[in-house]
Amino acid sequence: MRQNAGAEDGYIREAELRSAALSVKKRMLSMANSCGQRTHLGGSLSMAELLTVLYMAVMDHDPSDPLWPDRDRFILSKGHCVLAFYAVLAECGYISGQLLDTFQRDGTALGAHPTMAPELGIESSNGSLGQGIGMAVGLAKAAKLKGQKHDVYVLIGNGECNEGAVWEAAMLAAQWKLDNLTAIIDDNDMQSDGSSAQIVHMDLKKIWESFGWEVREIDGHDVMAALEAYTAPRIDRPRVIIGRTVKGHGISFMENNGEWHHNRLTDKLYEQACQELEAEA
């Protein structure tokens, strides 16, 4: 399955992608509930559509050949939101249901932050914020140096943009005109301690533009808007897609609720969350 966006009927495409995102969210809830521990559900739910569309309709990759040299590369820089990452990898077929059941359990390969496992489609170890984009710049530059045509994607949190290392890499990517690099910002306007606007306000659109990036601002839960932003013709610079999202999206008691940055489900809350997702579908 070397998959990529094809010229398909837009309506079917949208229905498929929405359905896939819903399936990803259900997996996330199930993993979070069955592990019985606190997980980063809020930020995982906010990025679910952005990541689903990327893997299902944009990236060239092959779950049966995870090390395929021409695959597009993805780095999850906001490493704490692995729930969405593992769920998407499972949806694609990189991770079996059996392995998924080991999430956050003793000795698992699927910890609370990603540990590099190329055979599972996990390109890098993350968890220390601000570092993914530096590696992504190196990956994109390497592709240029070696004359390879694949693309590199890195997903960053809006709070993570507080990290200075993000901007060291952003400057360089523009200088090197890395038009094979796309950063995705899951901008749910919240971070660990609360509202980003009240902690360190950042006008991300202006800032990324001033750093020399092509900026596309979208509703991060609109799968077709995401698809369009990912696949629009490139210009001679790196691209950043700022997805305006809602933390805890789709679950009433989690939406915009800082308590669900890192929290534990109960069976009752799990049932309610599943019902709400179904109703939304």
Place this chain on the structure above:
Amino acid sequence: MMEITARNIRQWSRLGPRAVYGLALAELIGRDERVYALSADLGVSSGLGRLMAEAPERYLNVGIAEQDLIGVSAGLAKEGLVPFASSFAPFITMRCADQVRMNMGYMHLNIKTVGLSSGVSVGGLGNSHFGVDDVALMRTVPGVVILSPADCVEVVKSVEAAAAYEGPVYIRLTGEAGTSGVHTDDIDFEIGKAISLCTGEDVTVIAAGSMVRVAVEVSGRLSDRGIGCAVLDMHTIKPLDVEAVRRAVERSRLIVTLEEHSVIGGLGTAVAQTVAGGDVRPRVMTLGTPDGYLKNGSYPYLLEQCGLTADAVTERIWDALQE
């Protein structure tokens, strides 16, 4: 490969470790298409001026951004390229310590970093530029090889050995231009294998980097006083040549470690830990820079302040043997 001749050795000693690093890397780049030179705006200071002019496509300047220097190196390494990233020692280790921990440690990527002018060799530039904690820091990162070449021959050998080795390596450059080297001929240089330079039954000085030459001088002076002083050139600080240390322990009544690095966490700590774990435990004296900040001054002044001259080390050992 760089030719090891008496003439080249003399020339390299005049040029100093940074320039010789640049020469060795440029030569390597010329014959290995995977290798790239990177720096955080210190290409010329890394001896790469000629490479920058003649093969600019093989030199990547990431700007004054050491965290990104390691991040970009990680991306290149993941794609099968071999990045050699250099900056002054504190900036390529502690400034970007978290990137080092994640990329060189946790992900064990094939990144080579080079600490320029480590120890106190930058002299007047002061404490902000000293590299007296780089080994301590890098030793705690699992899986990273730490090389500390004793002279320019070993700088060349370290670059070649690091390139041939698959995994993260930190090369620590100490000493300055115009200092005569330790080796006058080609040597066998193997990662993790200490080089025995002098023999003697009373004391063994285990030294690294710039202090190897001092140790050899100390051995001569002690010999004049009837003391047998062996010298081990411990060019690989991690993984430590534990067997060489054990052999030294068996024959010596005093083990001395000598390094241009803090007495905390460096070669001395590594050797003392090894000795403490053995059955025979001779006294271990760890000599290095003090746990504190130094006054401003020239390189020779600073070495004197730290007691890292041949005179001072000889007297310290002599006194210890009289106790």
